[in-house]
Amino acid sequence: MGNINMKYEEKELKNAIQKELSYINFGLIFLLIFLLIILFFGIFVKVDTYVIAEGFVSFNNSRANISYKEWGTLEKLFVKEGDKVKKGQLLALVKNLQAQTNFITYKKQYYFLLALKDMLLSEIKLSSRVVFGKEEVF
Numbered sequence: 060m061g062n063i064n065m066k067y068e069e070k071e072l073k074n075a076i077q078k079e080l081s082y083i084n085f086g087l088i089f090l091l092i093f094l095l096i097i098l099f100f101g102i103f104v105k106v107d108t109y110v111i112a113e114g115f116v117s118f119n120n121s122r123a124n125i126s127y128k129e130w131g132t133l134e135k136l137f138v139k140e141g142d143k144v145k146k147g148q149l150l151a152l153v154k155n156l157q158a159q160t161n162f163i164t165y166k167k168q169y170y171f172l173l174a175l176k177d178m179l180l181s182e183i184k185l186s187s188r189v190v191f192g193k194e195e196v197f
Contacts, residue, residue: 131156 135152138144173192181189 131153
């Protein structure tokens with residue numbers, strides 16, 4: 060009888076250990092996947108950072124302010140501190156994000172107004188369904 064209880068306890072112990080190992084394996088796999096995702100984002104995802112800065116150009120111990128009227132992203136800087144520059148020389152390339160944002164906003168408004176126009180025309184004609192026009196789509 061003691062031998063049977065001993066074998067039963069050993070079997071229970073093995074099952075308990077296997078269950079614990081399966082939890083540990085699951086945790087390790089989850090951790091590995093999480094680390095791979097972080098590594099993927101670190102390598103392949105571009106993160107834009109924004110810096111607000113002032114600049115100046117000095118000439119003959121005087122300063123000239125540099126300003127840009129629109130907001131955007133600095134794509135490329137053609138000069139570095141201490142470089143001599145000439146009048147009209149390109150100092151930096153700034154991607155104009157405000158123009159892109161305005162274009163997207165106006166495009167959405169355009170599509171909304173086209174749909175509204177078609178809906179109202181269908182309503183005037185007492186149509187049971189909306190017939191969309193074939194206006195210019197960009």
